[in-house]
Amino acid sequence: MHSQILFPINMSKGVISKDEDYSQWFNDLVIKSDLAEYSPVRGCMIIKPYGYSIWEKIQATLDQMFKDTGHSNAYFPLLIPKSFFSKEASHVDGFAKECAVVTHYRLKNDGEGNIIVDEDAKLEEELIIRPTSETIIWNTYKGWIQSYRDLPILVNQWANVMRWEMRTRLFLRTSEFLWQEGHTAHATSEEAIAETEQMLNIYADFAENWMGLPVIKGRKTANERFAGALDTYCIEALMQDGKALQAGTSHFLGQNFAKAFDVKFTNKENFQDFVWATSWGVSTRLIGALIMAHSDDAGLVLPPKLAPIQVVVVPIYKHDEELDNIAAYVAGLTKELKAKGISVKFDKRDTHRPGAKFAEYELKGVPLRVAIGSRDMQNGTVELARRDTKTKETVNQEGLAQHIEGLLEEIQQNIYKKAFNFRAENTTEVDTYEEFKRMLDEQPGFLSAHWDGTPETEQRIKDETKATIRCIPLDNKQEEGKCILTGKPSSQRVLFARAY
RNA sequence: CGGGAUGUAGCGUAGCCCGGUAUCGCGCCACAUUUGGGAUGUGGAGGCCGCAGGUUCGAAUCCUGCCAUCCCGACCA
Numbered sequence: 319m320h321s322q323i324l325f326p327i328n329m330s331k332g333v334i335s336k337d338e339d340y341s342q343w344f345n346d347l348v349i350k351s352d353l354a355e356y357s358p359v360r361g362c363m364i365i366k367p368y369g370y371s372i373w374e375k376i377q378a379t380l381d382q383m384f385k386d387t388g389h390s391n392a393y394f395p396l397l398i399p400k401s402f403f404s405k406e407a408s409h410v411d412g413f414a415k416e417c418a419v420v421t422h423y424r425l426k427n428d429g430e431g432n433i434i435v436d437e438d439a440k441l442e443e444e445l446i447i448r449p450t451s452e453t454i455i456w457n458t459y460k461g462w463i464q465s466y467r468d469l470p471i472l473v474n475q476w477a478n479v480m481r482w483e484m485r486t487r488l489f490l491r492t493s494e495f496l497w498q499e500g501h502t503a504h505a506t507s508e509e510a511i512a513e514t515e516q517m518l519n520i521y522a523d524f525a526e527n528w529m530g531l532p533v534i535k536g537r538k539t540a541n542e543r544f545a546g547a548l549d550t551y552c553i554e555a556l557m558q559d560g561k562a563l564q565a566g567t568s569h570f571l572g573q574n575f576a577k578a579f580d581v582k583f584t585n586k587e588n589f590q591d592f593v594w595a596t597s598w599g600v601s602t603r604l605i606g607a608l609i610m611a612h613s614d615d616a617g618l619v620l621p622p623k624l625a626p627i628q629v630v631v632v633p634i635y636k637h638d639e640e641l642d643n644i645a646a647y648v649a650g651l652t653k654e655l656k657a658k659g660i661s662v663k664f665d666k667r668d669t670h671r672p673g674a675k676f677a678e679y680e681l682k683g684v685p686l687r688v689a690i691g692s693r694d695m696q697n698g699t700v701e702l703a704r705r706d707t708k709t710k711e712t713v714n715q716e717g718l719a720q721h722i723e724g725l726l727e728e729i730q731q732n733i734y735k736k737a738f739n740f741r742a743e744n745t746t747e748v749d750t751y752e753e754f755k756r757m758l759d760e761q762p763g764f765l766s767a768h769w770d771g772t773p774e775t776e777q778r779i780k781d782e783t784k785a786t787i788r789c790i791p792l793d794n795k796q797e798e799g800k801c802i803l804t805g806k807p808s809s810q811r812v813l814f815a816r817a818y
Numbered sequence: 819c820g821g822g823a824u825g826u827a828g829c830g831u832a833g834c835c836c837g838g839u840a841u842c843g844c845g846c847c848a849c850a851u852u853u854g855g856g857a858u859g860u861g862g863a864g865g866c867c868g869c870a871g872g873u874u875c876g877a878a879u880c881c882u883g884c885c886a887u888c889c890c891g892a893c894c895a
Contacts, residue, residue, distance in 0.1 A: 331844090331856070332830080341889070356887075416894075450895095484819070484893060491894070544895095552895095564895060603895055634854050673855035691854055701854075784891095818895090 330681045335615050340559040341487075347609060348488045351618050351681050361486035361493030365602070368682065371626035372605055373496065377476065379528055379623075380498065380600070383520050389472040389500060394454050396478070397445040402453035406578035412545020413449045416482040418493075420445040447480045452546065452571075452597060455501045456579040463503060463593055466585050470513070471503040489606030490563075490818055497601035503593045505585060507572070510594035511549075514570040517598040518551040521566035529604065530621035530733035531555050531611050532741055533565055534764070534813060536789025541773050544597075548572035554788045554813065556741045557610040560762030562788045562815035565607050568598035606818075611737050618683025619706055621733050622726040629655060629722060630684045631664045632675045634691035641666060644690050647715070651688075654719035660726065680705060685729050686722060706732050747811065751802045754814070758783055764815050768808035770801035779803055785814045 333346040348354050353369030365373065381391070397420060403410045424439030448454070455473075462468060480494045500517060504510040518535055525531045533553035543550045547569035555565045576582070576592035585591050612619040622628050631651070633644040645666065652662045663684075665675055672689065679687055689701040700718060703710035706729050713721060744763025748754045757765055769775060769787065779802075780786050794810045801808050 339889095345888085358886095360887080412894090479895095481894070483895095485889095485891085495895080497895080567895070599895080601895060636853060668853090671853050671855085671857060673853090673857085675856090677856045689854070693854075 330615065330617050330677065333615065333617065333681075336558065336613075343615070344606075344610060345488060347613055347617065351683065353605065353609075353618075354488055356488075359493075361483060363488055363492050365496075368626060369605065372608070372620070372624055373602060375624045375626070376524075376528075376600075376604055377498075380520075380524055381474075381476075383524065384474050384498075384500065387472075387516060387520065389474045389502075391475065392473045393475055393477070394448075394451050394458065396448055398448050398451075398454045400444045400446055402457060403446060405453065406546050406574060408574075409452065409546035409578075413481070417449055418447040418480050418482050420447065448477075449479055449481045450597075450599075451475065451477070451479075451499055452501065452575055453579075456575040456581060456595070459501075459503055459593070460579050460581045463581055463583050465583055466505045469503055469505045469583060469593065470509065472500075472513075473502065474498055474500040487606075487818075489609070490603055492602070495601050495603070497599050499597060499599040502596045503576075503581070504596070505583065505591075505594070507594050510572075510596050511570050514549070514551055514568045514596045514598070517596070518553065518566075518568040521568065521598075521600060522553050524600075525553055525555065525565055525604075525607075526734065528621065528623045529608055529611075530623075530730060530737060531565065531607060532734065532738045534789060534791050535793070536791040536813065538567075538789060539773070539776055539787050539812075541776050542786065544569045546571060546574050547597075548574070551792075552789055554764075554815075555607055555611060556737075556744060556764055556815070557607070557818070558740065559610070560744055560816075562764065562817040563603070563607050563610065564788070564817065565604060566598070566600040569596060571595035571597060612733055613683065616708075617681030619733065620683035620685060622685045622730045625683065625685050626661070627663045627679075627682070627684050628661045628726060629663070629686045629688060630675075630679045631662060631688045631690065632672055632679075633664075633666055634672050634689060636692075640692050640695075641668075643692075643695055647690070647695065651715075651718060655722060658719060658723050660719075660723065676703075686725060688718075688722075704729060706736075748802065749799070754785075754802050755783055758785055758816065762816060764788070764813050766811045766813055767802045768799035768810075769812050770804050770806035770808055772804075775801060775803050779814070783816075785816050788813045788815050788817060 330350065332350050334342045336343040352366050354363045354365045357364045421441055421444050422435050422439050423441060424436040425433050426436040428434045459471060462471060476498045478494055478496050483491055483493055486492050502513050504513060522533050522535050525533045533555045535553055538550040538552055544567065549570040551568045552564050553566045555563050557563055573592040573594060575595050581593045582590050583593055608624065609618060631648050633641055635641045635644060648664050652664060655662045676687065683705060685705050687703040694700050698715050699712050700715055701710055702713050704725065744761065745766065746757055746763065747766045748757055754765055754767060776787055790812045796810055799808045799811065800806065
């Protein structure tokens with residue numbers, strides 16, 4: 319049966335080649351594949367139904383993972399009193415420059431048909447649109463915690479936040495974005511650290527097994543740490559242009575927020591102590607990662623586990639009787655696939671020709687396409703096309719659902735493998751600063767190099783090359799070496815890259 | 819906030835130097851013929867040329883101011 323043909327899919331209409339202009343390619347793809355569009359508000363995007371359905375899949379999967387590890391969802395207000403931000407010094411330093419502030423609560427008509435802010439309706443205390451919720455949550459936790467018996471508190475919130483970024487990019491950095499933020503409170507430092515690590519592992523598991531995105535688990539250096547954290551863990555991924563993307567973070571906050579908001583509890587020994595905290599989050603940026611890691615000039619390439627449509631069926635027919643015949647068969651196939659939990663779309667629109675539909679679903683990254691015409695109906699076959707490998711084959715209708723199920727699994731793994739190989743090919747150990755700089759220009763990617771451990775050296779390298787330390791990998795082997803910049807002794811390599 | 823660019827139909831554009839109510843393509847609508855990789859023909863609809871002033875008999879075009887968006891940088895998930 320299987321005649322495998324590589325179908326040369328052309329560059330999609332209106333999408334520039336990824337090699338020609340990577341940023342433009344990314345923007346074109348987001349817009350043309352119908353994930354999102356620009357809104358009237360600077361830096362804010364409209365997430366369209368197709369894009370949002372990917373987010374819903376991300377949400378549903380992670381939400382279950384959080385619940386399976388004992389977390390519950392709650393919701394805290396969008397607006398935070400300004401005074402809350404002055405309580406944790408490093409936290410406010412980190413976010414002050416990018417906060418949107420609500421100062422008034424009323425508009426009025428100026429008598430000339432213009433709507434203006436009513437200056438009489440000025441707020442006593444300004445409200446900040448949350449850039450993150452640590453402050454309001456810790457202010458709340460103060461009232462929830464008196465004894466060790468009240469701990470741990472394991473709460474997550476799905477929410478929108480706003481950071482007035484100077485420069486925005488669809489999905490990667492928008493002013494408003496959707497995310498989840500977990501905020502937990504613990505009786506001991508050990509327990510909080512264990513929680514921080516557990517959530518990092520959940521993120522890594524999700525990235526690799528659902529998104530098909532290989533990630534490096536590691537810790538941030540002091541320079542790159544979250545504002546207010548003692549330790550920031552992260553997962554770092556490599557995009558197809560050789561730039562790194564932080565895909566998720568998990569912070570060990572120590573007792574910083576407990577001290578700032580005076581959250582004490584009485585422990586088993588009847589002593590008062592401050593509570594230990596963590597926070598962790600991933601955002602709609604994951605969709606950006608998904609696009610940049612896997613897609614090509616013909617459009618998105620979505621991993622089956624997160625694809626809103628896993629299989630699309632395109633009928634090819636000349637007369638209505640033929641369509642009826644095909645539709646009857648497809649109804650049976652659809653039923654079988656749905657029983658296996660596979661989402662199917664039967665596109666029988668007669669307003670578009672098959673070729674146009676093929677192109678459309680390639681652009682949208684649908685993993686598998688089934689085409690059925692009268693010829694197939696006579697032969698008892700269908701044509702199956704894979705988005706990831708761009709191959710198509712003719713297969714028997716018998717056992718098709720089974721075959722599709724297996725293929726989807728194979729595609730999921732293949733997408734991961736491809737990204738994994740790309741990362742391997744673009745991760746280099748370098749031992750001199752010259753080589754470091756040369757690699758950044760000639761073959762950007764992860765650079766594994768020795769560093770003397772000082773913030774000054776890290777900063778200088780950043781200033782001179784735009785590369786930052788993405789993380790100190792968790793599974794790092796200890797090895798004697800010399801810092802690429804200063805030549806001072808170092809005990810391990812760290813991971814550098816230019817990043818989004 | 820610095821540098822660059824751009825605003826003309828739903829989208830992409832020509833016209834601007836050298837002033838006379840706007841070009842072409844895609845898309846859209848109708849009908850017909852089509853349908854195994856982005857159909858074809860015929861007919862049709864759609865525009866306060868980003869906004870506000872100014873110059874002029876007359877402004878998409880010249881002048882002034884403003885606004886917005888995108889790209890590159892510094893900042894950040």
